[in-house]
Amino acid sequence: MSWLWAIIVGLILGLLARAILPGKQNIPLWLTAVFGILGSILGNAVASWIGVEDTKGIDWIRHLLQLIGAVAVVGVGDMVWQSIRGNRNSGRRT
Structure with a gap:
């Protein structure tokens, strides 16, 4: 289920x-x-590295770090995907 x-x-x-x-x-x-999964793993690693422990409530800092990690991974991953596919400037304004 996980x-x-x-x-x-x-x-x-x-x-x-x-x-x-x-x-x-x-x-x-x-x-x-x-x-998104890779960004979540990256965000969890950063959260553990800076000492954010599990709390009784919602771990807002951990979730924010997961989102930041996902933004970074999607941004870099999109560039890599486009370079592999040969569409470096497709859909982007220069």
Whole structure:
């Protein structure tokens, strides 16, 4: 069941990251979920590194770091995806 939650949270974080980033990201939905999962893992690692422990309530700092990680991973991942696909400037204004 934890994999299902990871996919759902990854998809939500990936979609939020795509909404925050300017311009159009030309990555498929499955890759958005993968990037969201990776961003969530990155955010959790940073949260552990700076000493954010689990709290009794909602871990707002951890969730914010997960979102920041997802934005970073989606941004970099989109550039890598476009360079692999050969569409470096597709959908972007220069």
